[in-house]
Amino acid sequence: MAIGREAWNGQFGMGRSPDAIGDMEETKCATATRVRICAAAAVVLIALAGLLALPAWSQSTPPADAAGKAPEPMRYGNMPPSAAPFGRYIKPYHEWYISPDTLAYDGGARSEADGDPAKLKTINIGFLGPLDKDNYDSPYGIAMLHGSQMAIDEANARGGYHGKPFALMVHDDLPLWGASSMAISDMVFNDHAWAMLGSVDSSSTHIELRATLKLELPIMDTATNDPTVTQTRIPWLMHNFPDDRQQGYALADYIFNQLKLKRIGILQVNNRYGRTGKSIFFDTARRTGHQPLVEVWYAPDSTDFSQQLGTLKASGIDGLVIWGDAVQAGLILKQMRAMGMRQPVFGSSRICYPEVLSIAGPAAEGLVTISPLDPTRSDPQWQQFRRSYLARFHAEPDAYASYAYDGMNILLAAIAQAGLNRGRIMDALRQHEMKEYSGVSGKVFFDDTLNDVAPVTMMQIRGGQFVYWPEQRTDWGGKPVTYAR
Numbered sequence: 194m195a196i197g198r199e200a201w202n203g204q205f206g207m208g209r210s211p212d213a214i215g216d217m218e219e220t221k222c223a224t225a226t227r228v229r230i231c232a233a234a235a236v237v238l239i240a241l242a243g244l245l246a247l248p249a250w251s252q253s254t255p256p257a258d259a260a261g262k263a264p265e266p267m268r269y270g271n272m273p274p275s276a277a278p279f280g281r282y283i284k285p286y287h288e289w290y291i292s293p294d295t296l297a298y299d300g301g302a303r304s305e306a307d308g309d310p311a312k313l314k315t316i317n318i319g320f321l322g323p324l325d326k327d328n329y330d331s332p333y334g335i336a337m338l339h340g341s342q343m344a345i346d347e348a349n350a351r352g353g354y355h356g357k358p359f360a361l362m363v364h365d366d367l368p369l370w371g372a373s374s375m376a377i378s379d380m381v382f383n384d385h386a387w388a389m390l391g392s393v394d395s396s397s398t399h400i401e402l403r404a405t406l407k408l409e410l411p412i413m414d415t416a417t418n419d420p421t422v423t424q425t426r427i428p429w430l431m432h433n434f435p436d437d438r439q440q441g442y443a444l445a446d447y448i449f450n451q452l453k454l455k456r457i458g459i460l461q462v463n464n465r466y467g468r469t470g471k472s473i474f475f476d477t478a479r480r481t482g483h484q485p486l487v488e489v490w491y492a493p494d495s496t497d498f499s500q501q502l503g504t505l506k507a508s509g510i511d512g513l514v515i516w517g518d519a520v521q522a523g524l525i526l527k528q529m530r531a532m533g534m535r536q537p538v539f540g541s542s543r544i545c546y547p548e549v550l551s552i553a554g555p556a557a558e559g560l561v562t563i564s565p566l567d568p569t570r571s572d573p574q575w576q577q578f579r580r581s582y583l584a585r586f587h588a589e590p591d592a593y594a595s596y597a598y599d600g601m602n603i604l605l606a607a608i609a610q611a612g613l614n615r616g617r618i619m620d621a622l623r624q625h626e627m628k629e630y631s632g633v634s635g636k637v638f639f640d641d642t643l644n645d646v647a648p649v650t651m652m653q654i655r656g657g658q659f660v661y662w663p664e665q666r667t668d669w670g671g672k673p674v675t676y677a678r
Contacts, residue, residue, distance in 0.1 A: 318601075319391070321389060324338065333591075333593040370396070389412055399422060409615055414434070416596065418434070431622045433634075445478050457512045519546035527556045539562065540563070562652050
């Protein structure tokens with residue numbers, strides 16, 4: 194017996210993650226009404242636990258090693274054991290996301306007639322990303338477009354698909370609710386695209402997902418940080434960018450378990466990127482016994498942070514986490530040090546850009562951030578990509594360009610393998626489940642939701658230079674538990 198997606202969404206809410214549901218249950222019931230609510234929820238969870246105990250949904254366990262000892266079962270999203278909801282009380286129910294049939298598809302897309310290359314001038318691939326200069330996310334969207342186009346051009350230089358060139362059908366991801374659903378419809382009905390790549394904004398990506406339930410267009414997502422896009426169990430998306438879980442878990446482990454800091458403050462940009470990323474770090478810290486002392490936010494166009502920094506200073510924090518972008522992080526660091534605040538500062542991956550150093554100057558010394566890649570790597574694949582990108586676009590490739598390049602290459606290889614049939618293209622992408630892929634951005638590892646759960650990179654500014662090293666979480670015991678499978 195298995196629970197259908199409709200039943201899951203009806204009982205627990207569309208798009209809610211195990212983290213979110215766990216937080217609801219961890220809230221103490223202080224009144225009679227809330228006691229009744231908690232009791233009712235407990236009944237539902239007990240019933241769910243019983244269903245998950247059935248063989249169809251048993252926890253995925255790797256085979257025994259040569260010594261006969263079974264390794265630890267894979268944890269959902271490489272979550273630290275101490276941060277897992279219900280981890281101390283009952284068997285966790287996140288097996289919903291680590292079953293081999295997580296993205297099983299039984300629809301009719303495979304039976305659709307294949308496209309005939311002889312009748313096509315180009316093999317079209319859709320692209321959706323923020324490109325307008327007035328869009329807050331446009332620097333990431335433009336880099337993503339550049340990386341995608343490079344992969345397309347290189348594939349065409351090798352002969353394209355059966356002699357026909359690939360063509361990128363570009364759509365600007367407008368900052369309007371629902372705009373992405375119109376773009377993906379255009380890709381299917383006007384562009385006749387066989388798959389698409391995009392986008393940066395997680396709200397747009399969620400809308401893409403809902404639209405493709407009907408349109409059945411494979412989506413390669415190379416830029417979204419929001420982990421909930423792969424928690425929908427919609428079998429039409431693959432995601433290769435390190436999401437907020439991997440970033441939040443790594444920062445929490447480094448701050449609390451390695452540096453032994455205790456009184457942490459949080460300063461986040463007030464948009465979906467800031468709110469979603471901050472919540473992962475906050476929840477991980479709270480569940481592991483390190484409740485953040487204070488959290489404040491700033492508007493995306495802020496330049497004066499004196500009020501927020503005053504609140505943080507008065508709170509007596511011994512460290513600060515910034516979830517935002519490089520320009521404002523540079524201003525924050527400069528103003529923070531001018532106020533006499535000497536606490537160590539940590540940041541999300543969008544802060545790991547040269548602008549933070551050029552703006553903050555010496556005030557950036559010691560800053561530690563997450564980085565989705567190590568640009569100082571010397572391996573030939575990365576160096577060749579870097580030289581080609583720099584010669585063409587006169588800029589260093591960032592993570593958004595690199596992961597888009599890798600994601601497009603994965604997508605083009607799936608088309609070459611499966612042919613011009615959207616259902617079989619997605620089947621080819623699903624062959625990456627529980628496997629490693631090496632690209633210009635480094636090594637990624639796709640779990641059963643086709644989400645990248647590989648270790649991230651850490652960066653610290655030392656002597657005015659960006660210094661990188663691989664993440665080493667203390668709960669791994671040598672290597673990420675995912676890789677044991």
